[in-house]
Amino acid sequence: MPLTHLPKALLFDVFGTCVDWRSSIAGEGEAIGRRLGITGVDWEAFADAWRAQYQPRMETVRGGARPWVTLDVLHREALDTVLAAFGLEEMPPSERDEFTLAWHRLDPWPDTVAGLTRLKTCSVIAPNSNGHIALQVNLAKRAGLPWDAILGAEIARAYKPQPAVYLRSVEALGLAPAAVMMVAAHNGDLAAAAACGLQTAFVPRPTEHGPGQTSDLAPARDFDLVASDFLDLARQLDA
Amino acid sequence: MPLTHLPKALLFDVFGTCVDWRSSIAGEGEAIGRRLGITGVDWEAFADAWRAQYQPRMETVRGGARPWVTLDVLHREALDTVLAAFGLEEMPPSERDEFTLAWHRLDPWPDTVAGLTRLKTCSVIAPNSNGHIALQVNLAKRAGLPWDAILGAEIARAYKPQPAVYLRSVEALGLAPAAVMMVAAHNGDLAAAAACGLQTAFVPRPTEHGPGQTSDLAPARDFDLVASDFLDLARQLDA
Numbered sequence: 001m002p003l004t005h006l007p008k009a010l011l012f013d014v015f016g017t018c019v020d021w022r023s024s025i026a027g028e029g030e031a032i033g034r035r036l037g038i039t040g041v042d043w044e045a046f047a048d049a050w051r052a053q054y055q056p057r058m059e060t061v062r063g064g065a066r067p068w069v070t071l072d073v074l075h076r077e078a079l080d081t082v083l084a085a086f087g088l089e090e091m092p093p094s095e096r097d098e099f100t101l102a103w104h105r106l107d108p109w110p111d112t113v114a115g116l117t118r119l120k121t122c123s124v125i126a127p128n129s130n131g132h133i134a135l136q137v138n139l140a141k142r143a144g145l146p147w148d149a150i151l152g153a154e155i156a157r158a159y160k161p162q163p164a165v166y167l168r169s170v171e172a173l174g175l176a177p178a179a180v181m182m183v184a185a186h187n188g189d190l191a192a193a194a195a196c197g198l199q200t201a202f203v204p205r206p207t208e209h210g211p212g213q214t215s216d217l218a219p220a221r222d223f224d225l226v227a228s229d230f231l232d233l234a235r236q237l238d239a
Numbered sequence: 240m241p242l243t244h245l246p247k248a249l250l251f252d253v254f255g256t257c258v259d260w261r262s263s264i265a266g267e268g269e270a271i272g273r274r275l276g277i278t279g280v281d282w283e284a285f286a287d288a289w290r291a292q293y294q295p296r297m298e299t300v301r302g303g304a305r306p307w308v309t310l311d312v313l314h315r316e317a318l319d320t321v322l323a324a325f326g327l328e329e330m331p332p333s334e335r336d337e338f339t340l341a342w343h344r345l346d347p348w349p350d351t352v353a354g355l356t357r358l359k360t361c362s363v364i365a366p367n368s369n370g371h372i373a374l375q376v377n378l379a380k381r382a383g384l385p386w387d388a389i390l391g392a393e394i395a396r397a398y399k400p401q402p403a404v405y406l407r408s409v410e411a412l413g414l415a416p417a418a419v420m421m422v423a424a425h426n427g428d429l430a431a432a433a434a435c436g437l438q439t440a441f442v443p444r445p446t447e448h449g450p451g452q453t454s455d456l457a458p459a460r461d462f463d464l465v466a467s468d469f470l471d472l473a474r475q476l477d478a
Contacts (some may be wrong), residue, residue: 073412124376136414137363137388150388154411172393174311174373208454 006237007199010119011151011166013184016208018116018127019106020140022047022231028102032095038088044210046086053078058130059161068157070132076100103131104138110204112146113144115230122239128169128182130159146148149173157223160193165175170198183233194223201225242463246438246478247410249358250367250390250405252423255447257366258378261286267341271334277327283449288389291367292317297369297398301472307370307396314381315339342370343377348444352383354469365390367408369398388412392467400431410436424456425458433462440464440472 017019022044029043051061060066079096083089091099117127126147127136132154140147149172153159156168170180175195184190185205194200200223206213219226227233240430254260261283296313299305318335322328330338358364365386366375371393379386388411392398395407409419416436423429424459425443433439444454459472466472 050312124380133388133390133411137412141363141387147388148380149372149386151372155394172372172378174371 007181009124010180011182012127014127017185018112024106049082104135108143111231112227118234118239124148128152166196199224203227246420247418248363250421253366253368256424257351263345268438337349345380350468350470357473357478363387367391403434
């Protein structure tokens, strides 16, 4: 089904859509474990537990219980809870601070950089993530993500799926929502973007949550595009 | 004189420092003149007159007389005044809107893209301009400016030399002011950056205002670096 209006800009979810946070965090955990002599920890389960605190902690900001803070703050607070649950209370604060920055060092999926590089030739590309600017800049520098701009939560001082995040990013590009396409591996993100008038592209990442993933394996509704990866998305957009 | 601390990020002034607004605006004026049958206009003088309204119009925002608006708004209002001064009141509104977007299509200086590309290998690079995000994205896409992020006036909702613009950009990068270097062709911009604790690099652009330029030909004080162009800056920073 051809698109009637090719998007002028593509906004990307990042955690899970562009980068494989689970393997990356597990790998950083293993490295810290080796360094500190910690054994017997399932670091993939640790990564899952850390990520499981993501939505409830952002909800304290979305609900107005606290002012907007960066993900570094939320990740650091969540880490204390997860370490306690895994019996790792003795990890010193300086190590916790450093481990928190593992979220700035996530590996891209194999198609991400090549796909973004092609998509950049025909469109403005930018993250529209709940990660703040410093985190996105560090991710991009390390992984080679060729963004044209860094948009998302920090410029809106809100967290997805709050409409402000989508609308502020669109406004920052000087475009109408209908001229912008949100790309994500998550049905909820795309539903929120569609409610704001953006075009939508679903790119499944069926191992984001590991081999037993049950969520977001398929599009839950009729998005504008469904692509198998970013290279397929580039083909469908004639990039 | 070697720097004691190499900067982790470089923030750039854009109008005049990265791009040659005067020749670019004059060229766009000539093209519009040909298309509309306008003759006898000195388009370089027109560009100078348009730019002369830049500081006083931003001052209405800085002084609090009006809320923050983008440069598109200020450029468009200024254009009406300049057209009247040049006897060009008959230019229709649609042409005025299009001419305003000439500020999104400015040519870089010859060393800009090569210099930024080298500097990007050793440092985060971002504009810290009074131009808004859409303008900077459009400039960068057209000219090939390889920014890592787009910072500046819009995220601070203030205009240089207000300290908020420098400090908000530094904060967005997650860095201390002393870890960031402001690069500009304008003494006033660098003095304001230094007052916020940033490192400073002066790169003169002696023809920004045409062959008779008298301002900003040399550094007015002891900045951390003085470079003849962006390639020289890269050499001095070992990029």
